[in-house]
Amino acid sequence: MEHLFTEIMRSFEGYNIGKMLKYMDNPEIISFAAGMPSAELFPVELVRTTQQRILDNNSDQVLQYSPVQGEKDLLLAVIDYLKRDHIHIAPENIMITTSGQHGLDLVGRLFLEPGDTIICDLPTFGGALAAFEMEAPRYFAKDIQEDGSDIAGMRDGINDLLQKGIFPKFIYVIPDFQNPSGITMSLTKRKELLALGEEYKIPIVEDSPYRELRYRGQDIPSLYTLDNNRGNVIGIFTFSKIFNPGLRVGFNIGPPEVIKKFSFIKGANILNTPKLNQDICTAFLREYDLDKHFRKARAFYSEKLDFFLETLNEFFSDLKEVHWTVSEGGLFLWMTVPKHINTMELFHAAIKEKVAFVPGELFFPREYEQFNKMRLNFSFPSKKQVVQGVQRLRNVINKYL
Ligand SMILES: Cc1ncc(COP(=O)(O)O)c(C=O)c1O
Numbered sequence: 001m002e003h004l005f006t007e008i009m010r011s012f013e014g015y016n017i018g019k020m021l022k023y024m025d026n027p028e029i030i031s032f033a034a035g036m037p038s039a040e041l042f043p044v045e046l047v048r049t050t051q052q053r054i055l056d057n058n059s060d061q062v063l064q065y066s067p068v069q070g071e072k073d074l075l076l077a078v079i080d081y082l083k084r085d086h087i088h089i090a091p092e093n094i095m096i097t098t099s100g101q102h103g104l105d106l107v108g109r110l111f112l113e114p115g116d117t118i119i120c121d122l123p124t125f126g127g128a129l130a131a132f133e134m135e136a137p138r139y140f141a142k143d144i145q146e147d148g149s150d151i152a153g154m155r156d157g158i159n160d161l162l163q164k165g166i167f168p169k170f171i172y173v174i175p176d177f178q179n180p181s182g183i184t185m186s187l188t189k190r191k192e193l194l195a196l197g198e199e200y201k202i203p204i205v206e207d208s209p210y211r212e213l214r215y216r217g218q219d220i221p222s223l224y225t226l227d228n229n230r231g232n233v234i235g236i237f238t239f240s241k242i243f244n245p246g247l248r249v250g251f252n253i254g255p256p257e258v259i260k261k262f263s264f265i266k267g268a269n270i271l272n273t274p275k276l277n278q279d280i281c282t283a284f285l286r287e288y289d290l291d292k293h294f295r296k297a298r299a300f301y302s303e304k305l306d307f308f309l310e311t312l313n314e315f316f317s318d319l320k321e322v323h324w325t326v327s328e329g330g331l332f333l334w335m336t337v338p339k340h341i342n343t344m345e346l347f348h349a350a351i352k353e354k355v356a357f358v359p360g361e362l363f364f365p366r367e368y369e370q371f372n373k374m375r376l377n378f379s380f381p382s383k384k385q386v387v388q389g390v391q392r393l394r395n396v397i398n399k400y401l
Contacts, residue, residue, distance in 0.1 A: 009113065015130040016362045023348070024356050030389035033356040035179065035331060041246045041297050043288060050283040054276060061295045066275040068267040069259075070096025070251070074278045078237075078251050084290075085211065086225045087235075091257040095263055098273045099250040100209055100238035104131040106252060106262045107205055107234060109269075111169040112137050117161060119171040121149050123334070123363030123373065125179045125207065128172060139365035140168065146184025149173055151357040158200055163360065170203045171196075175223055177210040177330025180363045180375035184328055189234050189268040194223060197232050209235045212294050214329035215302035233254035241331070242294070243284050247277040272315040300304050301331070304386075308333065308378035311386050315394040321399065323394075324376070331379045334360070341400045342371045349399065355392035 004011065010116075013019075017033075022320050024031055068076070073090050096102040096343070104127065112118070112135035119129075121144040140161060142153035154171065158295060161168055173193070176184035197204045206223040216281025227233040231254075238250035252262055284290075309326060312333075316322050324335040336345065343359040350356060365376075381389060 008134065012133060015127055017126055017155070017358055020347070020356075020358060020362075024028065025204075026351075026354065028353045029351065029356050029387045030381060031356045032378070032381065032389055032390065032393075033264065034380045035333070036244065036377075036380055037241050038300065038379055041293075041300060043284065045132075046284060046288055047247075047280055050280050051276065054279050058200065062276050062279060064275070066278070068095075068263050068272055070094075070273060071275060071278040071282065074282045074285075077282045079166050081285050081290075082253070085222060087222065088229070089253055093229075093259060094251055094253045095259050096264065096278060097238075097252055097262075097266070097274050098270055098333045099240055099245070099252045100207065100236055100247040101127055101131060102248075102266075102270070103236040103238070103250050103252045104128050104207070105134070105169070106265055107172075108132040108135050108137075109265050110258065110261050110397050112204075112268075117166055117168040119154055119158065119168050120365070121173060121178070121367075122368050122370070123176055123180050123360060124172065124365075126358075126362045127398075128207065129363075129365060132172075137169075138367065141365055141368050144181055144183055145322065148175065148178075148183060148189045149193060151189055151196060151385055154193075158196070158202070160202075168200075168204050170206065172203070172205045173223070174207045174210075176208060176220075177213065177327050177332070179210070179330065180332050180358070180360070181334040182325045182327025182330055182332045183334075184217075184220065188227055190223055194226055198230070201232075203247050205229070206233050206235065209236075209238045209241045209314075210281045210330040212242050213297065213331070214300060215240050215298055216303055217328040224331055231309045233267065234258060239281050239284070242297075243281065247280060249273060249277050249281045254383050292399070300384070301329075304397045307383055308376070308386055315390050319397075319401075321401075331377055333376045333378060335374050335376055336396060338401070341397070343374045344371065346374070346396065346400060350396045351397045353392045355389045355396070357393070 075094055108131050114136040117138045117140055120141045122141045140157040142150035177184055224233045224235045234254035236252055321338040324333050347359045358375040361369045361371055
């Protein structure tokens with residue numbers, strides 16, 4: 001039946017990180033590949049009691065269809081939650097999504113025709129590339145720098161594109177503790193990026209799953225905050241990393257005309273996000289001690305980050321050609337190995353040594369692939385696994401030197 005598939009779907013291969021998982025089914029493999037939050041931080045009791053209470057009191061409604069834009073209570077709870085981050089929006093600026101990946105899919109569907117151009121960093125989030133791939137876009141992308149996007153490079157690229165009659169549709173960035181590089185965009189660059197978007201009338205898509213997870217350094221205002229409701233930023237948020245990824249709830253924020261269209265698209269593709277899951281998220285925002293929860297999460301991950309960095313220093317400090325980013329938050333570090341090492345090949349060798357990471361090429365648009373990078377997750381493995389895993393990684397890299 002394949003000949004009947006659309007041209008885009010015939011070549012579409014899905015989310016590549018998912019496919020790497022099949023190589024990791026041996027429980028002896030120490031995985032630095034996952035992007036999962038730690039289950040130790042899930043507020044299980046809150047989920048259990050809230051679910052029971054809702055089912056006892058309100059089963060008729062909770063098991064029904066519910067509004068496309070989202071439950072009113074959750075919309076209002078999120079609006080209040082965002083004030084903590086100096087984001088002030090009204091109900092027409094927000095729509096509940098079935099998590100961040102859904103939020104990204106909506107952006108692609110709304111803005112992209114096949115062949116349209118997206119501006120982004122190198123590397124960038126592989127899940128976003130997979131979501132946008134549904135519309136077969138092109139990319140103009142520049143290497144991310146220590147302080148975030150290469151704004152000057154993006155500006156030159158946009159000028160070149162405009163000269164060729166190509167108008168880029170949006171700029172996609174993850175300013176805080178980027179997945180995969182762990183890099184955070186400086187305040188100066190955030191202002192420059194906003195000015196760039198405004199000057200050329202190109203919207204900025206700010207993907208923000210990790211903002212609460214800062215372990216070092218100073219908070220920097222989000223692009224959405226800095227835009228000050230001028231309407232040129234679309235924010236993609238999720239409960240996945242701050243609460244849990246299993247409920248699949250998130251939210252997109254932006255100008256009313258964009259949110260309205262997101263709702264139309266959501267109504268046509270998934271209709272509504274389960275009310276039960278939304279109500280549990282409302283309870284999380286309204287009833288849980290968020291400050292305590294985030295303090296605990298930051299302390300937990302911060303210790304993991306410090307330990308991972310110490311272990312990398314211990315096993316790799318003699319190898320000047322191997323280096324890694326030192327992130328201030330989030331879940332990931334980004335390692336660069338000598339140019340001649342292809343990390344996809346290295347991955348298969350590493351699996352035999354029982355250690356896993358994500359080969360960097362999965363975080364580059366096809367025409368921009370780089371092969372000597374890898375993403376390392378520091379938040380999931382135990383200390384013992386970190387030591388063993390980093391040692392195994394060093395052993396396998398040794399064979400390629
Ligand atoms: C940058 C970024 N955006 C979006 C997502 C999507 O997350 P979810 O669909 O679980 O909300 C992730 C998940 O890892 C991510 O890292």
